[in-house]
Amino acid sequence: MHAAPRRTAVTALLCAAFALGATACGPSSEDAKPAGPFGELSGSQIVDKAFAATKGAKALSVDIDEREAAEPIEAYLSLDAQGRCTGTLTTGTTSTVELIRPDHRNVYLRFDEASLREQVEGEDPETQEAMLKELRGRWVKGSASDPDNKDLLELCDLKQLLGGFEQGASGIVKGAETAVGGKKALALTEPGDGGESSTVYVATEGTPYVLRIVTKGGEDPGTITFSKYGKPVGAKAPAAKDVVETD
16 A cells, blocks of 8 residues: 655756756856845855755745646645655645654655545455555554555655755846745746746745746746745544554
8 A cells, every 4th residue: 555646746846846956957157146145145145044054944834836737736745854844745636645743754745535545446346445444534554665555654854855955056137025935035047948947936034045936938847835934744544443554
């Protein structure tokens, strides 16, 4: 029993967004350096500073809305540096998996009806009904090291989420000051090929965290929003009566 989410689109979205940090991406022109909330820092320097701060966060929440036409993906997860994680992942229009990882060892997954039916495909009708009856509304306990859970749990790992970012980009343009989730932010945009672009919104007050990344155009448009920096992650193991252990 495993979540088996299709992360291809999520991975593509993250890679497209984090191409902002890839030296090979974007034009090689010098960044403009107008005055603003970050003074004379260039767009590249601000983005480097923001991702460094975000990588160092002790806890945060991430909201992924990937609009790839074949299989849209939505995810909302809260995670911390101690490995705790909780949230949901929806693929397509109906298939949703809830996740709790209270520590580095264990993971608990709860499947909605559409996800459950995907899990029991290939079984005979009698076995399917028996499994559905046992699993509806209950959490399936598994190992966090199980390869079947790897793709899903990568969304719970801040280092994995931000692993595609490299310092030293050029061509990142400072945009307007705006607000994201009620917090003041500066927009920084890197134009891409074929009308594609990625914009990072960086907090201008307090720690310069990344607040949002918006990718437009291309094959994998979408939005990643970061919030609740430093907030405790309530990832507690479910009650034993609500848990099913499977091989």
